[in-house]
Amino acid sequence: MRSEALSPSVFKSKAGLKIGYGVLYAVLTIVAALQLLPLVWLFLFSLKNNQEVFNLPPLSLPTHFRWENYEKVWSAGNISVYFLNSVWITVAASALTIILGSLTTFAMTRMKWKGSSLALGLFMVAMMIPVHSTLIPLFSIFNKVGLTDNPLSLILSYVAFNMPITIMIMLGFYYALPREVEEAAVMDGCSVNRLFFQIVLPMTSSVIATTGIINMIYNWNEFIFVNTFISSDSHKTLTVGVQNFIGQYTTDWGSIGATLMISILPILVMFLFLSNRIVEGIAAGSVKG
The missing domain is CATH 1.20.5 (Single alpha-helices involved in coiled-coils or other helix-helix interfaces)
Structure with a gap:
């Protein structure tokens, strides 16, 4: 040829x-x-x-690398306590939000019941409520029930404000799930609880990873609720603990930088390892059918 x-x-x-x-x-x-x-x-x-x-210029090297700044903030600055508080509060609030968000989305997309559209509309309207407008009412409620200066007040607030965005991300993914798998499981005698936990939940692992990372980033960096509801050092998180190095007359800027660097590293490492899951979950949840 x-x-x-x-x-x-x-x-x-x-x-x-x-x-x-x-x-x-x-x-x-x-x-x-x-x-x-x-x-x-x-x-x-x-x-x-x-x-x-x-x-010195902003990007210039220091004359001496003062690694003792990190040691000082971790031990003397009580940053180790704030760091552990940030970790467990962030994980607890994110896990609770994902579980409740998954259950709510499953009920709205897979079950027929009166008021589902209204419930979904209320969750979407909640996204428009400014955080600052709720500080006084929430503080009054928590004060009456004895939850001020209690980490539970932070967890409840984080769950309430992250639920709308979590449900919105999950909705598109749940609508795209094939119903044939669920129908086959029901025909085999699968209960609703087993259907959700053993079949639907594993199928939504990518969108769970996406919403989990988004929730963790918000909870880890949150400042307003911690500064309003928490007063004792034993319950403070990293975002508020950095204020310990700001004095009335002097401010230890190196220690503040070390604290901020410590607070950034966990989220940065998590994002680097799970960034592909974020893109996968958002792309999968953006297409219906």
Whole structure:
């Protein structure tokens, strides 16, 4: 067989495609470097003393790497207690939100009952309620039932405010689940509880990972509720504990930087390892049918 020569237009299109990809990768590399600059600045900031913070350029290396800033905030600054509080409160609130959100979404998408549309509408309306407008009513309620200065007040608040966005993300994924699997399980005598926990819940692992990461990021970085409801040091989290290094006359900026670096690392590591699951869950939940 006689081979046909490729036309010049084909070579031009391939060359143009390679140039386009090259420009795209260059732009993405520059954007990624710009995104990393604040982290680099904060890391260098955490290894300086007050004089170096104000006298040296922002991205300059310290004259001496002061790793003792991390040791000081972890032991003397009580950051270890705040860190553990942030971990268990974040995990507890996120797990409770995911379980309740999954149950609610399953009931709205797989069961026929009066008021399901109204319930869904109420959850969506709740997304428009500003957090600041609820501080005084919530504080009054928690004060009456004895939950002020109690981690349970934080967990309940986080669950209430994260439920709408959790349900909204899960809705699209649940609508896309094939009903044939559930119908076959029901025909085999599967109860509703077994249907949800043994069949539906494992099928939604990707969207659970997505909502879990979103909930953890919000709960870990939350400040307003902790600052309003918690007063004792034994229940404070990292976001509020950083204020310990801000004095009336002096401020230890290096220790503040070390505290912020410690607070960023867990979320950063979790996001790096589970970022693919976030994209997978959002993409799967964005298509119905």
